[in-house]
Amino acid sequence: MSTNRRKQVNPVHLKTFVRCLLAVLLLASAGLFFVFIKNQQFALAEEIRQVERRIAGVRAQNDALLARVTELSSRRALQQKIAEGFIVMKPIQDNVIARLSPPATAAADGILRTAFVERARP
Amino acid sequence: MRWTARTRTGIVCGAVAVVFTVFSARLVHLQVAKHDEYARLAAEKHTMRVVMHARRGLIFDRNGELLASNLPVRKVVADGSHIKNPRAVARIVAPIMELDEDEVARKLSSDRKYIVLGRQLPEDKGVELRNALDKANLRGVELEPDAVRIYPNGQMLGHVLGFLDHEGAGIQGIELTMEKSLCGSDGHRFIERDRTGREIMLYRGQEEPAEHGLNVRLTIDMGLQAILEEELDLAFHDLKPEMAVGILVDPSTGEILAMANRPCFDPNNKGVGKPEEMKNRAIIDMVEPGSTFKIVVASGALNEGKVKENTGIFCENGAFAYGGKVLHDHHPYGTMTTHEILVKSSNIGSAKMALMMGDTKYHEYVRRFGFGEKSGIELPGEIGGMVNPVRRWDKLTITRMAMGQSVSVTPLQMTMGMSVIANRGKLMLPQVVRSVEDSDGAVIVAKPPKVVREVIPRKVADYVSDALGGVVGEGGTAQLAKVAGFTVAGKTGTAQKISPKGGYAPGKYVVSFVGYLPEEDPRFVCLVMIDDPKIASSLAYGGLVAAPIFSRVGERAARHLDLVPTLRAQPSIPLALNPGANRKSAATP
Numbered sequence: 001m002s003t004n005r006r007k008q009v010n011p012v013h014l015k016t017f018v019r020c021l022l023a024v025l026l027l028a029s030a031g032l033f034f035v036f037i038k039n040q041q042f043a044l045a046e047e048i049r050q051v052e053r054r055i056a057g058v059r060a061q062n063d064a065l066l067a068r069v070t071e072l073s074s075r076r077a078l079q080q081k082i083a084e085g086f087i088v089m090k091p092i093q094d095n096v097i098a099r100l101s102p103p104a105t106a107a108a109d110g111i112l113r114t115a116f117v118e119r120a121r122p
Numbered sequence: 123m124r125w126t127a128r129t130r131t132g133i134v135c136g137a138v139a140v141v142f143t144v145f146s147a148r149l150v151h152l153q154v155a156k157h158d159e160y161a162r163l164a165a166e167k168h169t170m171r172v173v174m175h176a177r178r179g180l181i182f183d184r185n186g187e188l189l190a191s192n193l194p195v196r197k198v199v200a201d202g203s204h205i206k207n208p209r210a211v212a213r214i215v216a217p218i219m220e221l222d223e224d225e226v227a228r229k230l231s232s233d234r235k236y237i238v239l240g241r242q243l244p245e246d247k248g249v250e251l252r253n254a255l256d257k258a259n260l261r262g263v264e265l266e267p268d269a270v271r272i273y274p275n276g277q278m279l280g281h282v283l284g285f286l287d288h289e290g291a292g293i294q295g296i297e298l299t300m301e302k303s304l305c306g307s308d309g310h311r312f313i314e315r316d317r318t319g320r321e322i323m324l325y326r327g328q329e330e331p332a333e334h335g336l337n338v339r340l341t342i343d344m345g346l347q348a349i350l351e352e353e354l355d356l357a358f359h360d361l362k363p364e365m366a367v368g369i370l371v372d373p374s375t376g377e378i379l380a381m382a383n384r385p386c387f388d389p390n391n392k393g394v395g396k397p398e399e400m401k402n403r404a405i406i407d408m409v410e411p412g413s414t415f416k417i418v419v420a421s422g423a424l425n426e427g428k429v430k431e432n433t434g435i436f437c438e439n440g441a442f443a444y445g446g447k448v449l450h451d452h453h454p455y456g457t458m459t460t461h462e463i464l465v466k467s468s469n470i471g472s473a474k475m476a477l478m479m480g481d482t483k484y485h486e487y488v489r490r491f492g493f494g495e496k497s498g499i500e501l502p503g504e505i506g507g508m509v510n511p512v513r514r515w516d517k518l519t520i521t522r523m524a525m526g527q528s529v530s531v532t533p534l535q536m537t538m539g540m541s542v543i544a545n546r547g548k549l550m551l552p553q554v555v556r557s558v559e560d561s562d563g564a565v566i567v568a569k570p571p572k573v574v575r576e577v578i579p580r581k582v583a584d585y586v587s588d589a590l591g592g593v594v595g596e597g598g599t600a601q602l603a604k605v606a607g608f609t610v611a612g613k614t615g616t617a618q619k620i621s622p623k624g625g626y627a628p629g630k631y632v633v634s635f636v637g638y639l640p641e642e643d644p645r646f647v648c649l650v651m652i653d654d655p656k657i658a659s660s661l662a663y664g665g666l667v668a669a670p671i672f673s674r675v676g677e678r679a680a681r682h683l684d685l686v687p688t689l690r691a692q693p694s695i696p697l698a699l700n701p702g703a704n705r706k707s708a709a710t711p
Contacts, residue, residue: 045323057249060194060267064245067193067272074274075187075344 168314176306179335183344192269196248198239202232204262204319211260218251277388279347281402282381285389299500303558306335339556341377346370349678350380357671358384361655367404367533369649373541375571376550405504408530409632412617413467415526420460422487423475425582429460435471442470445517464589465598469525476524481512490577491539492549493531499552507531537649540636544644547583549574587611591641603669605676607687612637614664629659635668639676640688
């Protein structure tokens, strides 16, 4: 083989080739990573949307139940239950009140036995 | 020029460069110069503004009892452009919403983007509908959050609370006057949707959160309100009057503790309420007050020094000729002091005191007590009553006005007038709103009591108060107003009812009692007014009809407020009455 012919051979520059390959791989993986991250973002956002919707639903149900509780425990409802005999209010009988001092009646001293007077009485 | 390879290459490269330069220039033009325009077009196509509704504030009584609340419901809307199979969607939607399937299908067949299928769908039905649509994998139907106002106590306090219109704005009562505080302000959010109409969460845009409405705390005590309404209900049932009004006021602060009217309505079902049931007559109806108005002339005459505590006024033995007419008392009386005139409710004595004061001075006192002008309460539609200016008075006006004729007042004005005496001479601004609070209970706006003016000095008020105590005592016109264990002061009123045809309607009366307890340190002033009770006219007196209602309300209210009794407990009510002492007789020639 002549010297001239040897000179015409184009050698493969492995170092450069590897460098280029790495650069391409890096760019490709960066692109793929970007797509992956973007997909992740969409998936998470959708998940957040679903959770938001569930929270709003639960909150609305909670508010509806609170409104129902308010209605059932309202003065009107309680009065209606009393009128229907469903619940009964009875005055506290004298014999079930524990007193530290002997009871006095209005007839004895002319003072009505209201809760305030009872509290204030020595 | 030689057409060499270099030349050809140069030409091709140049041409390519020119082409790309043109493309680049166009790109820069689109991206920079036309950026805003195309961004707007893109946004219009995909972005939409979603309103985030503010929650309306709640209304509480003074003790934190909930009076007005919100019930979450759903508004069902559809986007026709996203619905491929209207019949399938209608088959699911119609039974849950209790609608006609064909009608729903017809609506959904449209290409419109916003079709309202129904409002106020209960939350549980909304969940059922959402699940059914998801299961069938159908899209295009949205459930927008909405709310309806509910009043847990029904008709109780309905006139004060008011109600909302179909758009959720207050149109009556506190709901109207406190609208700005209660309504809050809606927020918004810009979102983008995908081709299926679902929000792309990642591209959620600018957001302004909703500012929820503030809560309003009233001065009303629902315990007292319930007592008052129960007693008014009984009276309305037994006496079948045209209307009945009751008001409870704390005289030292002007706070309205209870306010009730009959007939009434349920704000939850306002659609079935009749207009006459919806009137808050305590502030928008005016009546001739009758003898309750005598506190004005007595206070004025004493304060002006026209009469002293022991000055005797001759009451003409029951018939007083003045201005060409004869004014009568129910019983003939001789000479009486101011105290006795109030206790016996003498028309002639009151008229003579007014004459001593003179037109201008008497008119001044009427106005100073707050009559003839709006009281300024935070309720809509209040009227100022009718007090004619002195120039429009005839010769008889002053004698008639002294006993509560020729003047019209609202029940609230009458209550506040009596509060002047109970509050030792000071007129307070009536208030029904105590404070405006945020959702954590922090007070944003406080409404402290406000003195409007000092009408009369304490000494005069004490004297009149003592006389009003006599009205409820032995020989007074309101012995049935007594409350066991407490000193009560007050005044009855029995006024002939004005006929729409002119003059007075025969046999029709507006009877009232306005009083307070304990007399020494009044905790509340209570007015009971019954318009045209259906009983024998010989029994239609304030002292016989309204006073017993006051007594029952007063006794229960004293228990509720846990007041310390100031009197020895006594067996009940004496039966010897002098009921007709305060009836106004129309002047006879």
